[in-house]
Amino acid sequence: MAKVSIIGAGMTGSTTAHWLAEKEIADIVLVDIVEGMPQGKALDLQEAMPIIGKDVKIVGSNGYDETAGSDIIVITAGLPRKPGMSREDLLAKNADIVTSVVKETVQRSPDAIFIILTNPLDTMSYLTMKVGNLPPERVIGQAGILDSARMRAFVAMETGVSVENINCYVLGGHGDSMVPLTRHSNIAGVPLRDYIPADRLEAIVQRTRKGGGEIVSLLKTGSAFYAPSAAIVQMVEAILKDKHLIVPCAAYMQGEYGLSDIFFGVPTMLGRKGVEKIIEYDLDEEEMAALKKSAEAVRKSTELLKEMGKI
Ligand code: APR
Numbered sequence: 001m002a003k004v005s006i007i008g009a010g011m012t013g014s015t016t017a018h019w020l021a022e023k024e025i026a027d028i029v030l031v032d033i034v035e036g037m038p039q040g041k042a043l044d045l046q047e048a049m050p051i052i053g054k055d056v057k058i059v060g061s062n063g064y065d066e067t068a069g070s071d072i073i074v075i076t077a078g079l080p081r082k083p084g085m086s087r088e089d090l091l092a093k094n095a096d097i098v099t100s101v102v103k104e105t106v107q108r109s110p111d112a113i114f115i116i117l118t119n120p121l122d123t124m125s126y127l128t129m130k131v132g133n134l135p136p137e138r139v140i141g142q143a144g145i146l147d148s149a150r151m152r153a154f155v156a157m158e159t160g161v162s163v164e165n166i167n168c169y170v171l172g173g174h175g176d177s178m179v180p181l182t183r184h185s186n187i188a189g190v191p192l193r194d195y196i197p198a199d200r201l202e203a204i205v206q207r208t209r210k211g212g213g214e215i216v217s218l219l220k221t222g223s224a225f226y227a228p229s230a231a232i233v234q235m236v237e238a239i240l241k242d243k244h245l246i247v248p249c250a251a252y253m254q255g256e257y258g259l260s261d262i263f264f265g266v267p268t269m270l271g272r273k274g275v276e277k278i279i280e281y282d283l284d285e286e287e288m289a290a291l292k293k294s295a296e297a298v299r300k301s302t303e304l305l306k307e308m309g310k311i
Contacts, residue, residue, distance in 0.1 A: 001056070002240050005029040005067035005109070007101045008077030009038040009060065011225035012117060012232075014045075016074060017058065019233040021045055025240050027057040029066045032077070038062065070109040072236055075128070077101050078118035080223040081216050086175075088301050090119050095310040098124050099131050106132040113274045115235055116141045117228060122173050122250050123301045125263040129252060130311045136252035137274040143174035144248025144265040145231035146224075150211035151180050154204045158196060161187055168192070169281075170208060171248055171265050172294030178265065179290045180205045184281060235270060242272035251275045257283075257291060262298050 004020060006013045009032035017028050028045075030038040042060030049056055059066050067073070078094040098118050105112065114134065116125040125141035128134065147170035156163045165188040172179040182201055185192040192201060207214070215224040238245035249268045253259040256266060256278045267279035283291065305311055 002026040002071045003029065003069060004072045004074065004236055005031060005070040005105065005112075006074045006076065007031045007067075007105065008075065008118070009034075009041055010076065010080070011222055012229050013074070013076040014041045015225050015229035016076070016232045017041070017045055019229055020236060021049065021054055021056045021058060022052060023233065023237060024054040024056055025237060026071070028059070029070065030058070030060045031062070031064060031067060032060075033062060035062055064104040064108055067105055068108040070105070070112045072115060072239060073105045073109060073112045074115045074117065074232055074236070075101055075124070076117045078124075081119065081212075083217055083220060088120055088175075088304070091123065091301060091304060092308060092310075094118050094120075094124060095127055095305055095308070098127055099310065102128050102131045106134070113138045113140065113239055115232055116250075117232060120174070120301050122263040122265070122298045123305055125250050126252075126302050127305060127311055129263075136254070137276070139252065139263075140235065140268070140270070140275055141174070141250025141263050141265075142228065142231050142235060143178075143250050144170055144267075145234055146228050147174065147178055147180075147208060147211065147265070148248055149227055149231065151185070151204060151208040154207055155185075155187065155192065155196070158200060158204060159187065169248060169267065171267070171281075172291055173265060173298035174212075174250065175294070175297055176209050176213075177290075177294040177297045178209055179287065179294055180208050181281070181283075181287060183284070183287070238270040239272060239274065244269050244271045244276060246270075246279060249275070251278055253278075256280055257288075257295075259295050262295060262302055264295055264298055 038060030269277040
């Protein structure tokens with residue numbers, strides 16, 4: 001059985017373990033600094049396995065030895081956003097947490113693929129690659145699947161069509177300047193723009209951009225965790241099953257879309273090696289300009305990290 005270690009056993013980490021256990025594709029290790037919490041959640045989940053009929057080992061720990069030999073390390077450790085707080089506000093604090101997590105995990109699982117969720121995730125992915133001295137294809141940020149899923153959900157609510165028929169692609173950084181590509185999105189092959197009136201579609205685009213904030217202001221404490229963790233599990237499954245699945249993820253840019261040396265949300269092909277390929281859409285001028293604007297926001301955050309001396 002493959003092994004997936006999830007660092008940060010809070011809302012997203014433990015919900016990831018839950019979805020993942022149901023798939024029966026990997027043993028799971030949950031790590032957190034809160035004493036007893038990862039152990040308690042792991043044991044509780046382990047005791048659910050006879051009921052759902054899955055033979056999966058789930059271990060909780062406050063240390064890292066149990067993570068040794070992991071195929072995938074998922075990093076959710078950090079502080080979540082509070083109302084009114086931007087993802088960038090989290091930068092300095094979460095940079096220190098992610099740095100320590102990467103150092104602890106890389107030495108015990110030198111071949112692992114890293115999936116980063118801690119925000120601001122484009123920048124945290126960059127930090128992970130640098131601190132861990134990892135090849136770019138083994139570091140993947142989770143955001144695009146989530147942002148696209150939000151858009152798909154809103155389109156389904158608007159049209160009443162099955163979510164399975166709805167394909168949406170949201171690229172760019174995981175922030176308010178993300179780029180929902182309406183021209184490439186469709187309902188069972190029918191372009192979204194032909195199906196939904198322009199003003200309704202624009203409302204969906206705006207709601208998608210602010211999708212994370214909408215949940216934060218409703219929850220009041222903490223940020224979204226069901227959809228983010230479902231997205232992580234889709235990535236884990238694509239990697240472990242070597243599916244060559246094309247999904248939007250934050251990947252290291254090396255000239256694609258005219259961008260380099262940042263992590264950025266683009267369509268990626270995921271398989272056993274991690275990011276196998278970055279797909280380049282044929283974008284029009286307006287789409288390209290929006291993407292460039294989003295890239296600047298990500299670059300600023302990455303530069304800030306450098307100025308702070310974190311990398
Ligand atoms: N090592 C391990 N775990 C840590 C560390 C650390 N150094 N520092 C904090 N944690 C743990 C916390 O104890 C907490 O249990 O990380 C967990 C984070 O869980 P939550 O606070 O429930 O936050 P969550 O909603 O899961 O979000 C986690 O994902 O979406 C992003 O912005 C979000 O960065 C945040 C991350």
